Amino acid sequence: MSGTYVIAGGSHGIGLEIVRMLAPTAARIDVWSRTGGDLPSVATIRHMPCDFADPEGLLPELPEEIHGAVYCPGSINLRSFRSLQPADFRQDFELNLVGAVRFLQACQPRLKGPDGGTASVVLFSTVAVGQGLPMHASVAAAKGAVEGLTRSLAAEWAPKIRVNAIAPALIDTPLAARLLSSPDKREALAARYPLKRIGEPADVAALARFLLSAESGWMTGQVFGVDGGMSTLRT
Ligand SMILES: NC(=O)c1ccc[n+]([C@@H]2O[C@H](COP(=O)([O-])OP(=O)(O)OC[C@H]3O[C@@H](n4cnc5c(N)ncnc54)[C@H](OP(=O)(O)O)[C@@H]3O)[C@@H](O)[C@H]2O)c1
Numbered sequence: 001m002s003g004t005y006v007i008a009g010g011s012h013g014i015g016l017e018i019v020r021m022l023a024p025t026a027a028r029i030d031v032w033s034r035t036g037g038d039l040p041s042v043a044t045i046r047h048m049p050c051d052f053a054d055p056e057g058l059l060p061e062l063p064e065e066i067h068g069a070v071y072c073p074g075s076i077n078l079r080s081f082r083s084l085q086p087a088d089f090r091q092d093f094e095l096n097l098v099g100a101v102r103f104l105q106a107c108q109p110r111l112k113g114p115d116g117g118t119a120s121v122v123l124f125s126t127v128a129v130g131q132g133l134p135m136h137a138s139v140a141a142a143k144g145a146v147e148g149l150t151r152s153l154a155a156e157w158a159p160k161i162r163v164n165a166i167a168p169a170l171i172d173t174p175l176a177a178r179l180l181s182s183p184d185k186r187e188a189l190a191a192r193y194p195l196k197r198i199g200e201p202a203d204v205a206a207l208a209r210f211l212l213s214a215e216s217g218w219m220t221g222q223v224f225g226v227d228g229g230m231s232t233l234r235t
Pocket of ligand 1: 008010011013034035051052073074076095167168169170172173175
């Protein structure tokens with residue numbers, strides 16, 4: 001899968017795994033994040049410092065042509081509705097939705113499909129939008145907005161640019177580290193899933209890679225669950 005990709009939040013977790021999967025064949029991958037994280041040292045991968053939590057922060061320069069764009073920064077702010085302040089909702093909205101909007105508005109003029117095909121955008125939601133879960137009010141509200149953005153942009157940008165989202169359940173990444181901080185917690189959480197395990201970054205990155213490729217060329221405006229069966233099954 002050659003091509004030029006911009007991965008916001010590609011330094012850790014799911015985004016890093018997407019970068020690793022694209023790296024062997026990509027012509028160029030620009031990674032936008034606050035730190036270089038665990039990025040491999042490869043000539044085709046460039047780290048560009050960027051903080052989407054800062055509404056005034058400048059965005060890095062983009063390549064002339066972008067075949068695929070992914071926005072990974074997000075939050076898991078699990079608190080009761082009673083303890084959440086309006087500022088918490090604004091903070092989650094800024095990182096999950098407004099950051100994605102700023103990223104995509106910057107990318108839009110340069111998103112072009114290779115060889116007359118479509119360019120591809122991948123965004124991130126959460127299982128907690130389609131399934132009501134306690135303590136998820138703030139993140140579910142922000143990610144619900146991301147799902148609305150996904151479908152609206154897919155319609156507005158068709159037929160040149162495809163836009164899809166992935167809605168994961170619990171994935172073993174730095175973002176989820178607090179929830180998975182002991183073997184007991186891991187075991188108890190894994191038992192809640194029909195597939196009886198926590199997700200791995202590669203479970204999600206493999207779908208992102210497919211959505212960025214021409215093989216998914218007739219798919220747009222969709223939100224795909226990668227959730228060990230949680231959103232649809234009772235076992
Ligand atoms: N992990 C889960 O259980 C889970 C479940 C449901 C949904 N999701 C969603 O899946 C997506 C990826 O999650 P993940 O678990 O891979 O997250 P992660 O481990 O926290 O990685 C997030 C990436 O985004 C970057 N980032 C975070 N805040 C940023 C900011 N303000 N400005 C620029 N870059 C920023 C991080 O790099 P730096 O720290 O270097 O900036 C990192 O590269 C998120 O949208 C998340 O909401 C995850």
